[in-house]
Amino acid sequence: MSRLYVLDVPENTSVAKVAGQSDGVQVDKLGPYFVIEYDGPIVIDRRATGCRHAVWYSCVAGLAGGRIVQWDKNALRVDPR
Amino acid sequence: MNDLAGRHLARGVDHAAFPTFDPVGTVRFYRDVLGFPVVHSICAAGWGPDDHPDFIHFFFDIGNDDRLAFFYYFGLPRPTSDGKGDVYARFDDSTPDWFVRSRHLAIHVDSEDALTEYRRRLDLSEWPVEMQIQHETIESIYTHDPNGYMVEITRALRPVTPQEDLDANLTIDALVDIAQREGHTMDDLLTRKAELIVERAPSWEVRV
Numbered sequence: 001m002s003r004l005y006v007l008d009v010p011e012n013t014s015v016a017k018v019a020g021q022s023d024g025v026q027v028d029k030l031g032p033y034f035v036i037e038y039d040g041p042i043v044i045d046r047r048a049t050g051c052r053h054a055v056w057y058s059c060v061a062g063l064a065g066g067r068i069v070q071w072d073k074n075a076l077r078v079d080p081r
Numbered sequence: 082m083n084d085l086a087g088r089h090l091a092r093g094v095d096h097a098a099f100p101t102f103d104p105v106g107t108v109r110f111y112r113d114v115l116g117f118p119v120v121h122s123i124c125a126a127g128w129g130p131d132d133h134p135d136f137i138h139f140f141f142d143i144g145n146d147d148r149l150a151f152f153y154y155f156g157l158p159r160p161t162s163d164g165k166g167d168v169y170a171r172f173d174d175s176t177p178d179w180f181v182r183s184r185h186l187a188i189h190v191d192s193e194d195a196l197t198e199y200r201r202r203l204d205l206s207e208w209p210v211e212m213q214i215q216h217e218t219i220e221s222i223y224t225h226d227p228n229g230y231m232v233e234i235t236r237a238l239r240p241v242t243p244q245e246d247l248d249a250n251l252t253i254d255a256l257v258d259i260a261q262r263e264g265h266t267m268d269d270l271l272t273r274k275a276e277l278i279v280e281r282a283p284s285w286e287v288r289v
Contacts, residue, residue: 005278007248010239011217031285032244033278054216061248062275067268 002066002078004036006059014049015059033061042066042078096140096148097186099230102159102168104137106227107151114206115199117141120148143188167229185231187221192236196220199234247285251277 004019006012008029016034020027025038036042046056057071063078070077101107111117122139134154141149162171165181172181190196200222203210212223221235255273259265 003275005275007244009242009245030278030282032247052216054218060271061251062278063268063271064275064279068271 001037001039002042002080003064004042004060004066004078005030005062005064006034006036007061008032008034011051011055012059015044015051018048019044039080041080042076044076046073046075093145094143094147096150098138098150098152099228100169101151101153101228102157103227104139104151104153107153108139110206110208110226111141111149114202114208116202117143117149121150145189149186167225167231169228169230182231185223185233187233187235190234190236193220196222196234196236251281 006015006019008016012034016027016036019025019036019042022038022043024040025036025042028035028037049056051059053073056073056076060068060071060076065081066078067081068076069079108119112119118141120140120142122137124135124137126135128136134156136152136154138150138152140151143149159168160171164171164173165176165178166172170184190199200210200213203222203224208224208226210222210224214221214223215238218238219235220238221233223231223233226232251274252270255270255277259269259273262269
C-alpha cells in the first residue's frame with residue numbers, strides 16, 4: 001500500500017483531484033494534508049493537473065509504503081515498496 | 082529564566098554587510114537606479130590594527146527599516162582570481178551556476194506595480210533585469226549589482242498560509258533527523274515526513 005501526502009494549498013488541489021480519478025485510488029484528508037492511497041501504482045499526469053514546474057516538483061509532502069519511480073514533466077508515479 | 086526566554090525577539094535585518102571595490106557603481110546602483118536612500122555611513126580612519134586600511138561603512142535603506150551595508154577599504158587591491166562569483170567569493174568554472182546563485186539577497190515588494198517599477202528602473206540602467214520568473218506563488222526579477230552580488234526583487238502572489246508553516250516545520254524536523262544519516266536522500270526525507278505527519282495528526286484533529 002502506497003500512501004502519498006500532499007499539502008492542501010490552492011495550487012495542490014488539482015494534484016489530489018487527478019490522483020483520485022484513477023480506479024481504486026482513495027483520497028482522504030489528515031489535518032492539512034490530502035492522503036492519496038492505493039495498493040498498486042499511483043500515477044498522476046502532470047498536464048491533467050495543470051501544475052507548472054515549481055508546484056509540480058514540490059507537491060509531495062510525505063511518502064509511506066511506496067517509492068517514487070517517476071517524477072518528471074509528464075507524470076509522478078509511486079510504486080509500492 | 083526570565084520573561085524573554087523562549088520568545089522570538091528578533092525584528093528583521095538590522096543590516097547585511099558586503100565589501101565593495103566599486104563604491105561609485107554601488108552608489109549608482111542602489112541609490113540612483115533603485116532609489117534606496119543612503120541612511121548612515123561611518124568614515125573610519127586609523128581604526129583597528131596597524132595593517133587595517135581606512136574604510137567607509139555605508140548603508141542603504143531597503144525598506145521596513147532594514148538596511149544593506151557596504152565596506153569600502155581604501156587602497157585594498159581587488160582580488161584578481163578568475164572564475165565565477167562576486168568580489169567576495171570566487172569559484173572555478175566547473176562550479177555549477179545554480180550553486181553560485183544560491184547565495185543572494187531578495188528584497189520584498191508588495192505589488193505587481195512595485196515589481197514592474199523596479200524592472201523599469203533596472204532596464205534603463207547598466208544593470209538590466211537578467212531574469213524574470215513567475216510561478217504559482219511568487220514573481221521575481223534578478224540582476225547582479227556592480228560587485229557581482231545577485232539581487233532579487235520578489236513579490237508573493239498570495240499570502241503564506243498557516244498550513245504551509247506547519248508543513249515547513251515538519252520538513253525541517255524531518256531534515257534534521259535524516260541529515261545525520263550517511264547517504265541520506267529525498268526519499269528518506271519524504272518517508273520521515275510521512276511518519277511525523279502520522280505522529281502529529283492527533284494534535285491537529287484536536288485543534289481543528
